[in-house]
Amino acid sequence: MESKWGWATGEGLLGMDDPVEVDAAFERGEPYLGTAVIGLAFNCSLEEASPRIVRAMQLPDPGQRGFAFTAAGAAARLNGALTPELYAALREEGPGGFAEHAIRDTLTFVPFRQLPPWFKRRKMVTRTRNKLESWWLRSGETVGNAWNTLRRRR
Numbered sequence: 001m002e003s004k005w006g007w008a009t010g011e012g013l014l015g016m017d018d019p020v021e022v023d024a025a026f027e028r029g030e031p032y033l034g035t036a037v038i039g040l041a042f043n044c045s046l047e048e049a050s051p052r053i054v055r056a057m058q059l060p061d062p063g064q065r066g067f068a069f070t071a072a073g074a075a076a077r078l079n080g081a082l083t084p085e086l087y088a089a090l091r092e093e094g095p096g097g098f099a100e101h102a103i104r105d106t107l108t109f110v111p112f113r114q115l116p117p118w119f120k121r122r123k124m125v126t127r128t129r130n131k132l133e134s135w136w137l138r139s140g141e142t143v144g145n146a147w148n149t150l151r152r153r154r
Contacts, residue, residue, distance in 0.1 A: 034056050034063065050086050053075065090103055095122070
């Protein structure tokens, strides 16, 4: 029986809505599993997509691993929550790598009260850093404006 999914080319996998098909593709070692789990994030429940997203985060191909983290970010955006397994996988990868944008999406779209402790600390650090950077940039503008005013008065 011919599959309706384009596993050889990746075509149509963003429309993936069959978790069982993705499980079978993992067993076959198909090349576009990261793309398929993005489709699952869009088209299936978080509970159905989560274990497959976590599994795709362990793929050897860096491109497909990156897509798995994109799927986690999409799941956070769409559901306003993640599963404990996804939180753990994002924490394990940490900021600055593949998980950077997924962590940012999680901090943006999941309510603070629903975040696990590590993510709450990360949100507080990020907020503080952003505020300090904002103050620093504004003070630089103020000093620059004052300097320009003094130069014009001479």
